[in-house]
Amino acid sequence: MTLAATPPEEAAPGAATPEFERAAAKSESRRGFLIAGPAYLYLIIFFAIPLGIVFAYSFANRNRFGEAVFTNTGFDAYRRLAEPIVRDILFRSLWLALLTTGICLLIGYPFSYYLTTRSSKVRNILLVFVMIPFWSNFLVRNYAWRVILGKDGIISRITDFLGLGEVEILFTPSAVVLGLVYGFLPFMILPLYASIERIEMSLIEAGRDLYASGWQSFRRILFPLSKPGVIAGSILVFVPSLGAYVTPEILGGAKTTLLGSYIVTQFLTARNWPVGASLSFVLMAVMLIATIIYFRAGGRNL
Amino acid sequence: MTAIAGRLLPNGNPVRLGDLARRFSLTRGALTANAWFVYLFFYAPIALLVVFSFSADRNVGRWGGFTLSWYDDFIGNTSIQNAIWVSVRVALLSTVISVVLGTLAAFAIERFRFRGRQAFDALLYLPIIIPDVTMAVMMLLFFSEFFDLVNLLFGTDLRKGFASITVSHIAFNISFVSVVVRARLAGMDKRLEEAAMDLYASRWKAFRHVTLPQIAPGVAGGALLALTLSLDDVVVTQFASGPGATTLPVYVFGLIRRGVTPLINSVSVVMLVASIGLVLLSLFVQRSRGGAAVGPPGAVAAGRSRRSS
Numbered sequence: 327m328t329l330a331a332t333p334p335e336e337a338a339p340g341a342a343t344p345e346f347e348r349a350a351a352k353s354e355s356r357r358g359f360l361i362a363g364p365a366y367l368y369l370i371i372f373f374a375i376p377l378g379i380v381f382a383y384s385f386a387n388r389n390r391f392g393e394a395v396f397t398n399t400g401f402d403a404y405r406r407l408a409e410p411i412v413r414d415i416l417f418r419s420l421w422l423a424l425l426t427t428g429i430c431l432l433i434g435y436p437f438s439y440y441l442t443t444r445s446s447k448v449r450n451i452l453l454v455f456v457m458i459p460f461w462s463n464f465l466v467r468n469y470a471w472r473v474i475l476g477k478d479g480i481i482s483r484i485t486d487f488l489g490l491g492e493v494e495i496l497f498t499p500s501a502v503v504l505g506l507v508y509g510f511l512p513f514m515i516l517p518l519y520a521s522i523e524r525i526e527m528s529l530i531e532a533g534r535d536l537y538a539s540g541w542q543s544f545r546r547i548l549f550p551l552s553k554p555g556v557i558a559g560s561i562l563v564f565v566p567s568l569g570a571y572v573t574p575e576i577l578g579g580a581k582t583t584l585l586g587s588y589i590v591t592q593f594l595t596a597r598n599w600p601v602g603a604s605l606s607f608v609l610m611a612v613m614l615i616a617t618i619i620y621f622r623a624g625g626r627n628l
Numbered sequence: 629m630t631a632i633a634g635r636l637l638p639n640g641n642p643v644r645l646g647d648l649a650r651r652f653s654l655t656r657g658a659l660t661a662n663a664w665f666v667y668l669f670f671y672a673p674i675a676l677l678v679v680f681s682f683s684a685d686r687n688v689g690r691w692g693g694f695t696l697s698w699y700d701d702f703i704g705n706t707s708i709q710n711a712i713w714v715s716v717r718v719a720l721l722s723t724v725i726s727v728v729l730g731t732l733a734a735f736a737i738e739r740f741r742f743r744g745r746q747a748f749d750a751l752l753y754l755p756i757i758i759p760d761v762t763m764a765v766m767m768l769l770f771f772s773e774f775f776d777l778v779n780l781l782f783g784t785d786l787r788k789g790f791a792s793i794t795v796s797h798i799a800f801n802i803s804f805v806s807v808v809v810r811a812r813l814a815g816m817d818k819r820l821e822e823a824a825m826d827l828y829a830s831r832w833k834a835f836r837h838v839t840l841p842q843i844a845p846g847v848a849g850g851a852l853l854a855l856t857l858s859l860d861d862v863v864v865t866q867f868a869s870g871p872g873a874t875t876l877p878v879y880v881f882g883l884i885r886r887g888v889t890p891l892i893n894s895v896s897v898v899m900l901v902a903s904i905g906l907v908l909l910s911l912f913v914q915r916s917r918g919g920a921a922v923g924p925p926g927a928v929a930a931g932r933s934r935r936s937s
Contacts, residue, residue: 354740354741354742355740355741355742355743356742357740357742357831358736358739358740358741358742358745359736359740359742359743359744361732361733361735361736361740362732362733362736362737362740362742362745362748364728364729364732365729365730365732365733365752365802365806366733366744366748366751368729368798368799368802369751369752369755369799369802369803370751372770372795372796372798372799373751373754373755373766373799374751375770376766376767376769376770377754377766379766379769379770379773380762380765380766380769383769433662433665433666433669436658436659436662436663437662437663437666439659440659440660440662440663441663443659452663454911455667455670455671456670457907457911458670458904458907458908459670459671459674461856461903461904461906461907462900462903462904462907463859463860463877463899463900463903464860464862465860465862465877465880465881465884465899466677466880466896466899466900466903467673467674467900469677469880469884469892469896470673470674470676470677470896471673472884472888473673473676473677473680473688473689473888473893474673474676474689476688476689476888478687478688478689478690479689480676480689508669508670508673511666511669511670515666540655565759566759566760568759569759569760569761569762571760571761571862571863572862572863572881575881575885576881576884576885585761586759586760586761586863589761589762589765590761590764590863593765593768593867599769602765603765603769606759606761606762606765606766607762609759609761609762610758610759610762613757613758613759614757617757
């Protein structure tokens with residue numbers, strides 16, 4: 327049994343290894359496979375196969391009842407993505423996701439920096455108060471804005487009181503961005519904080535000693551060093567914003583259909599499964615690219 | 629040289645120094661103001677929601693005197709009660725199964741070389757990075773095909789419900805648990821296990837008595853993540869649930885889409901209190917254990933953000 331502890335990669339592959347070492351490596355490999363087995367099997371059945379089904383459907387055709395059929399398969403569904411309606415939704419989703427990311431960065435960066443300047447005791451308390459919205463129910467947090475922004479809501483009544491008239495923000499793109507920023511700001515703050523916290527603050531002091539202005543020391547020292555956090559946080563906000571479904575459904579109106587809602591509509595009401603499936607795949611491709619960038623930036627360690 | 633020397637020695641000009649100091653405190657003031665703004669932004673909507681859940685006015689957002697009647701409505705509503713039970717059962721069952729499978733997967737990947745390891749590694753990451761909506765669509769098509777197949781083979785009519793929701797939650801939770809546990813395993817000294825095995829502990833005994841106690845905080849962190857992801861999920865669940873059984877978030881989401889009512893306010897507050905209670909509890913447990921991290925914040929953040937859009 328003790329032989330099993332020998333890491334098999336130490337036995338040079340192809341070289342004439344003693345029989346027992348090869349046997350040990352083999353049993354080690356078999357054991358690893360067995361331990362991974364249940365999860366492996368589960369993910370193949372309930373993840374890989376469903377993914378394959380969606381992939382297959384993205385090439386399907388529709389019969390005259392609107393049902394997806396596998397005759398005359400091809401890229402029709404993907405070609406439909408270039409149509410103005412779908413293209414508009416794609417661009418709108420991209421724009422709102424970018425806007426959300428930008429706003430989160432603009433608010434989150436100074437906030438994260440502020441956190442690092444506090445004493446560790448205060449910082450821990452402040453962090454807990456970031457963690458609470460981070461961990462609490464997203465649906466409910468978005469719903470809270472529905473109450474505030476509604477026609478009877480506080481905002482509308484304040485503006486009414488000030489003589490500005492009732493402001494209807496609800497069901498506009500602004501409301502969606504507001505909801506997304508509210509939902510995802512913690513995801514910007516936490517990686518940013520993690521990366522800013524690691525920076526040697528003596529570097530900034532050294533910069534200041536050498537007469538760098540505050541802006542210069544930010545632009546030349548702080549910001550470049552915190553870039554991994556900026557990239558990680560931006561991706562953590564951008565990617566889910568792009569595929570957001572709950573927020574636009576609750577806070578957005580009919581005119582602010584986004585990618586997520588559009589995909590869902592294709593399956594539940596429009597019953598155009600091939601288009602829905604192909605859009606899901608495009609969305610996944612965007613996420614894969616973003617994830618690669620995230621890992622390159624060292625997001626795994628943040 | 630002279631130019632640099634001139635910058636190095638600002639001949640004690642009091643006006644410039646004063647400017648500098650003022651600028652400094654201005655930045656500092658702006659930073660503090662921004663921080664207050666962020667906390668106000670985070671908590672004001674929640675606070676207002678809580679306040680208005682006690683308002684007697686039927687119009688959500690108007691104050692009409694204190695009442696508990698919306699909470700009475702909530703307690704008396706059987707469909708909400710049923711949804712809560714489904715939620716809790718799905719969350720517990722999917723967490724337990726995904727913690728076991730996810731921990732085993734993490735252990736196998738970190739400690740063994742086996743055929744198909746890299747493919748498995750990639751497969752384990754996919755549920756984390758896949759968009760919510762895509763996963764939901766996958767589940768919809770999968771169950772529809774699967775049920776058709778079962779009908780064809782055995783003639784039984786299966787319906788989406790408790791089982792299909794649980795199956796789909798396990799499918800994404802395995803990955804999150806394994807990522808959190810892996811981070812913990814990677815930070816642990818492999819030689820401890822090897823020493824145990826050199827002292828004639830079997831693989832299982834070494835795992836049980838050496839590895840498991842060390843990765844316990846990671847396993848607990850993974851479980852917490854899985855539990856909250858399952859309790860909060862709307863999109864995937866919506867596509868995996870049937871008329872027979874829905875979870876609380878899906879039920880509430882349906883209510884919100886039909887219009888805002890005071891009942892939703894009270895349900896929301898209860899959900900909020902439950903999730904905040906869970907966080908505070910976990911933070912408390914963490915602290916009493918000596919401040920062990922819940923997991924790699926990046927992975928946890930990725931999980932929370934991806935599954936909550």
